[in-house]
Amino acid sequence: MNIDAIHNGIVIDHIRAGQAMKIYDFLDLGSLDCPVAIIKYATSNKMGRKDIIKIDSELKVDLNALGYIDPEITINIIRDGVRVKKYHPELPELITNIIRCKNPRCITSIEQELPHVFKLIDREKDEYRCVYCESKAGK
Amino acid sequence: MRHITSITDLSIEEIDELIEVAQDIIAHPDTYREKCRYKKLATLFYEPSTRTRLSFEAAMIELGGQVLGFSEAASSSAAKGESVADTIRTVCCYADIIAMRHPKEGAPTVAAMHASVPIINAGDGGHNHPTQTLTDLLTIRREKGHFDNLTVGLCGDLKFGRTVHSLITAMCRYPGVRFVLISPEELKVPSYVKIPLKSGNVPYTQTTDLRSVMPELDVLYMTRVQRERFFNEDDYVRLKDSYILTPEKLETAKDDLIILHPLPRVNEISVAVDNDPRACYFKQALYGKFIRMALILKLLEVQA
Numbered sequence: 001m002n003i004d005a006i007h008n009g010i011v012i013d014h015i016r017a018g019q020a021m022k023i024y025d026f027l028d029l030g031s032l033d034c035p036v037a038i039i040k041y042a043t044s045n046k047m048g049r050k051d052i053i054k055i056d057s058e059l060k061v062d063l064n065a066l067g068y069i070d071p072e073i074t075i076n077i078i079r080d081g082v083r084v085k086k087y088h089p090e091l092p093e094l095i096t097n098i099i100r101c102k103n104p105r106c107i108t109s110i111e112q113e114l115p116h117v118f119k120l121i122d123r124e125k126d127e128y129r130c131v132y133c134e135s136k137a138g139k
Numbered sequence: 140m141r142h143i144t145s146i147t148d149l150s151i152e153e154i155d156e157l158i159e160v161a162q163d164i165i166a167h168p169d170t171y172r173e174k175c176r177y178k179k180l181a182t183l184f185y186e187p188s189t190r191t192r193l194s195f196e197a198a199m200i201e202l203g204g205q206v207l208g209f210s211e212a213a214s215s216s217a218a219k220g221e222s223v224a225d226t227i228r229t230v231c232c233y234a235d236i237i238a239m240r241h242p243k244e245g246a247p248t249v250a251a252m253h254a255s256v257p258i259i260n261a262g263d264g265g266h267n268h269p270t271q272t273l274t275d276l277l278t279i280r281r282e283k284g285h286f287d288n289l290t291v292g293l294c295g296d297l298k299f300g301r302t303v304h305s306l307i308t309a310m311c312r313y314p315g316v317r318f319v320l321i322s323p324e325e326l327k328v329p330s331y332v333k334i335p336l337k338s339g340n341v342p343y344t345q346t347t348d349l350r351s352v353m354p355e356l357d358v359l360y361m362t363r364v365q366r367e368r369f370f371n372e373d374d375y376v377r378l379k380d381s382y383i384l385t386p387e388k389l390e391t392a393k394d395d396l397i398i399l400h401p402l403p404r405v406n407e408i409s410v411a412v413d414n415d416p417r418a419c420y421f422k423q424a425l426y427g428k429f430i431r432m433a434l435i436l437k438l439l440e441v442q443a
Binding site (some may be wrong): 019103104105106107108110111113114121129130131132133134135136 | 222245263264331334370392
């Protein structure tokens, strides 16, 4: 398998083994027209097995939202072939248009233009609720 | 400018202040006849209502103001697909304050995001109904004299009963209050309603049996199982007659119990209970007008 090093982009590392596609869908990476590599069940000293995603492009989304899916992942920002930043995503106070409210009684169920916004209610329990109807976000 | 989409938008001190103003309006109605002269209230009701809409309108009229609005979505541009945001931006051009009822949860929050005048949530789906809660609180204050150390039984549809959710949220902030939550398994309170109970260590018990807890209660808040909240008619039919309050069931109740109901009722309180001195639900409907007068004054920043 030959995957080139990326020049300007993002490496999402330490994804729980088997969860890469979930993050791929979450970030809507299928809509990008740049190279995206998904490495599944890679060997990891720390985790045993892990997934990795390499994106050869700058993403215009709040990557901290990934903390909602898996706070253990590592985000590496690559500029000119060099890693310039490495961090764990923090749970953001608000998540906008990343998860959708599933409450059929929520105003978002009939008003298509409304952003789906979830607010962090309990950081320890990773609990988010819809800012409109207060329904719990489902992972 | 303030909006009231949830009872938590008001502090305990502000609720107490509203209750005091409402009590003063009851005692001295003439003092308030011109307070809102030249002001207009818009009542935007996307869902049917008798008491809430008419009490809002009566409240504004008794304050000397005027009223405009619609009483069903079909007679507004919502029927043509207009969004809540666009409707609100428009109505803000014509009114000084808006009371809004909508079948979808969170619609008043959307309205508040786009409004240049105060928005009052007059009920949003099964979510919140803060002015009913203010009504309930004024009724409890007038009939019991205090809020603390009361055992409050809430009975019926606690899942979709928005008045129940707002009342729990409000009452759990007073010391010594205990809740008895009486409902069928399928209609228990949603988890988000229990958050303030758990975080505030407020004691509560859940049961399916009204009869066994009746002797403990200082306040019994009955609710209707609401057909309009069910997607499945069979579920509604199965649950609608879960609790029917009768004189016989009240035999073990305290003499100073007060029985509340946000109304309308269907059959969950037998009409034979209406003449019981403990039945306060029609007084409650009257108090609703006075507390809404107090709220309108507050949000329009008119000196009471």
